[in-house]
Amino acid sequence: MIELRHLVKRYGGETVVDDVSFVIEPRTIAAVVGTSGSGKTTVMRMINRMTEPTSGEVLIDGADNRSLRGYELRRRIGYVIQNHGLFPHRSVAENIGTVPELLGWEKSRIAARVEELLDLFGLDPKLFAKRRPNELSGGQQQRVGVARALAAQPNILLMDEPFGALDPIIRMKAQADLLRIQKATGTTVVIVTHDMEEAILLGHRIAVLDAGKLLQYAEPAEILARPATPFVEELIGTADRPFRLLSLGELMPLVEPGEAAGQPIPAGANRRDALAELLWSGREAAPVTGADGRRLGIVRTARLVSDAARPAG
Template structure:
């Protein structure tokens, strides 16, 4: 869907992006992460030509981005940023309908699309449609920003630190919202963040950048287990990598079938993460949990020994490409 081929970007004598090659598949959520100034936002903005690349090629579905008229390209690609970029004197509904309006959609179709997206993002039409950005909380404004980016139903969505300015609770809520939306809409998303927990939680493909270059890319579990070098290991959390891995794996992957032994008093959902299960064990001083389904019916058990056991089906399935360093 998106391909960068030996792409570089210079600002005067400074090399911001250095010979980057990256292929992003249709429907993939690709997260670019690295320290400040590593080139991740510049890389993102070159995709929709907000910044022009200095060398190399960038293709969308096999076509060079420079063959598109800039305004046509940007209307085909949704773009959400940290500051939302909402027009302060426009209502929520008008902000969301911006791109469909530019595309000359009929008013009835725009209204229908705006209402559809507001419902999808948990914004009651009656309550929010006629409000102005200054009347919204940070989380509500960010939801409007995402809705506007999705308004013309683009195949590609670029997100540059979209949740970076939010408090932890709101940020986690919007991460959940994005995961839910992606499962439903299956967009191709390129997401920039400096928060590793956010990156691990969201990414199908994790791309680590440093000094304008890609150091390693692959599925989050692959990078956690086999970091390419000390920089990647440190960025992933160093000695905390085991806990970060546990936050990616569901209890259902480590639980065992019920036996004749009495059920453990403490319970955990089969959809909870191993990290959440470990937290319950530590908090409740328990070394075994009863695993329950959505109806609170026991379906298995999880011991501390099983929780820390090696291997998991998700990594074995090879959900994405193996680690690779881009030089």
């Protein structure tokens, strides 16, 4: 558990973080969102003491994060930045093994962990372990950056706009990767983003900051249904709220018996993605299939549209 208590950060006479408090539950993703200059990155960097607060405290599992030396704390917390920060003259395997090496792990243990992570991220160790970062695509570099941050098996992973430099298609894949990896590892993730749609997709809870102040901290559905301030409502976008609410809903409750032609929609898709596929293909209904390919029924465009048009809250 991460507890942020009355955090304040001043630079000169300017207050960039103003009395921010919230709790991040273990094994969840907390998205910190806000416009440029809102204080979101500063708040996150106070967790691993890359920025020291002017006042307030950060507790990790009940212990003040100042009880450890800064470098010791940071070795226990994974950190991913937008441009991945890979060492250009080190191989993929050497990049991933950086922190375990600093911690004194045996070479055999490091090699096993590197192979485990490459497999987890869908990068064949035989093909990728010896490559240099400049031989990788942007999406592959992003995966290696996250793998390196997870190498020493940290309980906490901090991510500062990690997907901002990726093109939209690769970004969607990277977001899906993060959700899959977080579920598999149970790591507590704090992700900073300026993109509310990304925050809604990834966050179990979302902290909305503006001018250094915390305006709302709640689950995505709560923020969409009941934005706490006009600024939060503006950040959500009134016209987009019904469509964004769809992304929070599972598809299966809307699946009904029947037959339909065309490309099937996976049962694991959310309602928004299903509606987008149906509208794009011009169909009134589509078959829905399980992970094993078995047909489970159909979903209708009219049902999804009706669900999106339902009043929030």
